[in-house]
Amino acid sequence: MDFSFSKEQLMIRDMVRDFAQKEIAPIAEEIDRTERFPIENFKKMGELGLLGIPFPEEYGGSGGDTLSYILAVEEIGKACGSTGLSYAAAVSLGASPLYAFGTEEQKKEHLVPLAKGESLGAFGLTEPNAGSDAGGTRTKAELKGDKYVINGEKCWITNASFARTVIVTAVTGKDDRGKNKISAFIVPTDSPGLTIRSEYEKMGVRGSNTTELVLEDVEVPEEDILGDPSKGFNQFLYTLDGGRISIAALALGIGKAAYEAALQYSNERKQFGKLIGSFQAIQFKLADMAMELELASNMVYKAAWLKDQKKPFKKEAAMAKLFASESATRACNQALQIHGGYGYMREYHIERYLRDAKLMEIGEGTSEIQRLVIAREIGCPR
Amino acid sequence: MNIYVIMKRTFDTEEKIQIDSGEIVEDGAEFIINPYDEYAIEEAIQLRDEHGGEVTLVSVGDEEAEKQIRTGLAMGADKAVLIEDEDVENGDQFSTEAILAAYFKDQEADIILGGNIAVDGGSGQVGPRLAENLGINHVTSIVNIEIEDGKAKIERDVEGDQEFIEISLPLLVTAQQGLNEPRYPSLPGIMKAKKKPLETLDLDDLDLDEDEVEGKTNTVERYLPPEKEAGKILEGEIDDQVNELVSLLKNEAKVI
Numbered sequence: 001m002d003f004s005f006s007k008e009q010l011m012i013r014d015m016v017r018d019f020a021q022k023e024i025a026p027i028a029e030e031i032d033r034t035e036r037f038p039i040e041n042f043k044k045m046g047e048l049g050l051l052g053i054p055f056p057e058e059y060g061g062s063g064g065d066t067l068s069y070i071l072a073v074e075e076i077g078k079a080c081g082s083t084g085l086s087y088a089a090a091v092s093l094g095a096s097p098l099y100a101f102g103t104e105e106q107k108k109e110h111l112v113p114l115a116k117g118e119s120l121g122a123f124g125l126t127e128p129n130a131g132s133d134a135g136g137t138r139t140k141a142e143l144k145g146d147k148y149v150i151n152g153e154k155c156w157i158t159n160a161s162f163a164r165t166v167i168v169t170a171v172t173g174k175d176d177r178g179k180n181k182i183s184a185f186i187v188p189t190d191s192p193g194l195t196i197r198s199e200y201e202k203m204g205v206r207g208s209n210t211t212e213l214v215l216e217d218v219e220v221p222e223e224d225i226l227g228d229p230s231k232g233f234n235q236f237l238y239t240l241d242g243g244r245i246s247i248a249a250l251a252l253g254i255g256k257a258a259y260e261a262a263l264q265y266s267n268e269r270k271q272f273g274k275l276i277g278s279f280q281a282i283q284f285k286l287a288d289m290a291m292e293l294e295l296a297s298n299m300v301y302k303a304a305w306l307k308d309q310k311k312p313f314k315k316e317a318a319m320a321k322l323f324a325s326e327s328a329t330r331a332c333n334q335a336l337q338i339h340g341g342y343g344y345m346r347e348y349h350i351e352r353y354l355r356d357a358k359l360m361e362i363g364e365g366t367s368e369i370q371r372l373v374i375a376r377e378i379g380c381p382r
Numbered sequence: 383m384n385i386y387v388i389m390k391r392t393f394d395t396e397e398k399i400q401i402d403s404g405e406i407v408e409d410g411a412e413f414i415i416n417p418y419d420e421y422a423i424e425e426a427i428q429l430r431d432e433h434g435g436e437v438t439l440v441s442v443g444d445e446e447a448e449k450q451i452r453t454g455l456a457m458g459a460d461k462a463v464l465i466e467d468e469d470v471e472n473g474d475q476f477s478t479e480a481i482l483a484a485y486f487k488d489q490e491a492d493i494i495l496g497g498n499i500a501v502d503g504g505s506g507q508v509g510p511r512l513a514e515n516l517g518i519n520h521v522t523s524i525v526n527i528e529i530e531d532g533k534a535k536i537e538r539d540v541e542g543d544q545e546f547i548e549i550s551l552p553l554l555v556t557a558q559q560g561l562n563e564p565r566y567p568s569l570p571g572i573m574k575a576k577k578k579p580l581e582t583l584d585l586d587d588l589d590l591d592e593d594e595v596e597g598k599t600n601t602v603e604r605y606l607p608p609e610k611e612a613g614k615i616l617e618g619e620i621d622d623q624v625n626e627l628v629s630l631l632k633n634e635a636k637v638i
Binding site for chain 1: 414448567569
């Protein structure tokens with residue numbers, strides 16, 4: 001076994017760490033408080049090539065691998081969960097399906113601006129009554145002449161206010177077994193009939209752009225269907241598998257930020273004449289945090305490595321997301337406890353880490369859905 | 383223009399230094415490009431972009447320095463040379479400078495840039511000694527440079543004051559904080575750096591014997607500064623406090 005990163009992976013991690021600590025971390029508190037999307041940082045990230053890490057140069061990307069991208073998500077997440085979420089969604093959910101399933105023309109037209117960071121990617125899957133239960137999808141696309149007409153509603157869609165196009169899933173008919181046939185469409189955000197609202201008030205990741213899409217007779221040319229029209233369902237399952245590794249990496253970044261703050265605080269804060277880090281009650285918390293985050297790291301990097309090796313990674317991605325997100329919430333919660341009253345104050349950032357981390361257990365498939373995925377993969381009866 | 387940068391791999395400035403049996407522990411420590419050398423690399427890239435030519439990075443060190451050199455290439459330097467000094471006994475500023483001099487005597491350098499100091503050893507000697515040895519002009523601690531018609535107009539920092547110098551090339555300068563804002567190596571830059579030429583030389587390649595470049599200094603002892611103790615807060619009337627302060631400075635701290 002070889003647990004070492006390549007020189008390029010380390011250089012990318014170090015560069016992103018440097019950038020994230022200097023440009024992203026200083027405004028993390030402000031964008032959380034004011035619910036402002038930090039578009040200026042996404043411009044800079046685009047110029048540095050961060051939004052195109054896992055895509056080849058011919059599509060405007062940087063020609064890096066999944067693991068490099070995952071390290072970048074982790075470092076950005078460590079500085080700011082909101083920025084990390086929009087970054088992960090832009091690459092994993094917005095751009096990746098275009099790269100994986102798009103035609104050559106679609107990649108040239110739609111992937112290139114995303115990989116270069118000129119626009120952000122968005123993926124419209126979740127609906128008020130359907131998320132991981134994709135069978136419940138109600139948004140419909142009807143073929144009329146050479147155009148699809150789409151009607152429906154999508155919720156909690158990341159980045160759509162700053163996107164040029166959004167990928168939208170819709171039911172196009174029934175298959176032989178009477179099940180809904182789902183396809184994915186590339187919908188320009190300035191299409192007539194498409195309304196994008198961002199009015200949610202969220203508990204965490206408040207600087208990330210979260211939107212609601214309303215589609216009323218939105219017309220999309222037949223050729224803007226993404227990939228195989230009858231395999232939209234499998235396509236977005238594959239997309240979500242990849243997305244889960246990035247959410248796991250984001251959770252890892254947030255968890256590590258909380259853990260490192262708690263470790264530092266334990267080495268500075270004195271009570272009863274001693275550093276609180278010398279008390280076993282605190283040491284055991286820190287030891288557990290360190291252990292869980294180390295284990296989570298191994299799983300996250302392994303899932304990314306499997307994807308890079310073109311090996312199956314569905315089970316490992318679900319495990320990574322489940323374990324990393326729950327570890328992150330636990331780490332943030334314990335970090336807050338170690339900080340005591342200070343941890344409860346906005347100024348110390350820990351309460352933000354906790355609010356941000358909680359989303360990692362919910363977004364892109366709840367922890368319960370991850371357990372279902374794992375159960376299926378290990379052969380539990382259906 | 384033939385532009386060269388001499389650079390060093392150093393401890394990350396965030397690292398806590400630990401000493402074990404008189405040696406600094408390097409295991410598990412993070413390493414970076416010496417921050418002052420980063421200014422030099424940035425300035426070299428800007429000079430090349432303005433005047434044309436090539437930027438070559440030169441580092442004396444072990445193979446571990448490749449990561450820092452590649453980072454410099456990712457920022458935009460064109461090629462690099464790593465001179466391995468593992469065989470050098472007790473290497474010090476003299477050793478590094480002697481090795482660099484042996485390398486540079488066969489190069490046609492218009493300008494050599496380096497950091498004002500390295501944040502580890504902090505001697506600030508390698509640059510000026512190299513220039514002396516090569517018989518070229520040098521200016522240390524620069525915060526601005528403009529080159530025109532074989533001449534450089536330089537602003538240098540003199541303990542907080544400015545000195546303006548006009549000087550002819552070839553030239554060696556060392557960079558002070560404030561010279562520029564080093565760029566982040568971009569993702570495409572990092573991927574391209576893989577393919578840029580990095581030549582590795584050893585002492586034989588430079589016709590040097592190990593004992594020719596053996597260090598001239600001897601480290602007698604290495605220790606960490608004493609831990610800072612809690613300060614004393616004086617109380618009472620101002621006059622009494624002043625008297626007490628003076629007497630403490632005289633009798634306890636023995637500084638006056």
